[in-house]
Amino acid sequence: MVNNNSNKFKSVFSIMIVKYIDYMRSMSLESRTAEIRLAQFDKLAYERVTEGVGITKELADEWGKIRSNETPNNRYQRISLLRRFSSFLQLHGIDSYLPKLPKYDKNAFMPYIFTTKEITDIFRESDKLHVHRKYLNSSKFVMPTLIRLLYSTGIRIGEALSLKHSNVNLCDGILTLYKCKNSEDRLVPLSLSMREICKDYVSYKERMNIKTEDDSFFFTSPCGNQCLRGSIADSFKIILQRAGIHHNHNRVGVRLHDLRHTFCVHTLHRLCEQGLDLYYSMPILMTYIGHKSLSATNRYVRLTEEMYPGILKNVNKAYKHLFPEIELNNETNESD
Known part of the structure; x- marks a missing residue:
């Protein structure tokens, strides 16, 4: 199999890295x-490292x-990947050290959930960003639409930055996402207002003579290059600072990925306000955001109750076994 990443890696591990990625793809694993x-x-x-393909303890x-x-x-996943890669090297007869996996509480991390006012402030400040002509490779150009x-x-964010114009159907209002986190494709509908925002964004790109062909990336810099995640994160930090959001939340700070968490919590809040039963709404949300099981989506129930106290007061006790994160209003309020 010819791999177009064969020249991407430069270390003594380059050949084995390419082989490992090919192996993952052959096994239909997310690569x-x-x-x-x-x-x-x-x-x-x-x-x-200048010689020797085996991974050392150092x-x-x-x-x-x-x-x-x-x-x-994230640290756990990084070390876990290196451990699997090292095991792959061993299978090929290469002496390689297997790092120990660190212990961590999978349920300890709490994402930051933006308030509706903070979201409004973020939108406002993203609209104020300007790209100087000296920095035509800047990501600021896309921030109002991307956020x-x-x-x-x-x-x-990775799914958004991988979008090409052929994946964005603005006539029907559908995004087509390929090879998502769980190695599955999925369709994501756009609201009418979001569809109009995207149309304005595409029109602006056309006026600026920025590529909008089917095979070109949807989110690009003014000079047409694909936006990099790091550059987007830096621009988002500027927006947060100007919006007055300075929270050093859970040591890691407020992140771009928290917009996804906020979407889930705000969506559950709206569904509860509309009286839609969690028994029906949770599987819908799970499928929509690309989760493989209810357990991954389940924590948003607790986050919704924490942000909007009493919103789940009408949830039937019969659903407790389906949504164990829920602390019903007439039960104890001890943390999970």
């Missing part, structure tokens, strides 16, 4: 995130160091 993380590992190895320890503003889950899309649909 996009692994490829991004292995590119980071390759850069570290390129700077520190290199594994360096990779496993806690990064600034990193969640315990509204993330909040109104709940899609992941």
Whole structure:
């Protein structure tokens, strides 16, 4: 199999990294995130390792160091990937160290949920961003549309930045997402207002002679390059600061991904306000945001109750076994 990433990696591990990614794809395993993380590992190895393909304890320890503003889950996933890659090396007869997995509480991390006022402030400040002619590769150009899309649909930032114009059907108001986090494709509907915002964005790109062909990326810089996640995150930090949102939440701070969490909580709130039964609404939300099971979506029930106390007061006790995160109003309020 010819891999177009064969020249992407530069360290002594480059050949084996490509083989490992090919192996993951052959097994129908989600490889996009692994490829991004292995590119980071390759850069570290390129700077520190000159010979020998096996992973040493020293290199594994360096990779496993806690990064600034990193969640315990992200660190766990990084080390877990390196452990699997090291095991792959061993299967190919290469002596390689297997790093130990760190312990962490999967339920300890609490995302930041924006209030409706904060969302309004974020929209306002994103609209004020300007791109200087000297910085035509800046991501600021896309922020007003991108932030509204993330909040109104709940899609992941990686899914948004991977969109091409052929994936955005503005006539029917449908996004087509390919190879999502769980290696599945899915369709995401757009609201009428979001559809109009996207149309205005495309019209602006056309007036600026920025590519809008089917195979071109939907979110690009003014010079036509695909937006990078890091650049988007930096622009989002500027917006948060100008909006007066300075929370150092849960050590990792407020993140772009919290727009997805906020979408889920605000959506559940609206559904509860409309009187829609959780028994029916939770599976819909689960499918819409691309979760594989109710357990992944379940925590949003608790977050919704915490942000809107009493909103779940009419939930029938019979659903307790379906939504164990719920603390019903006539039961104890002890934390889970």
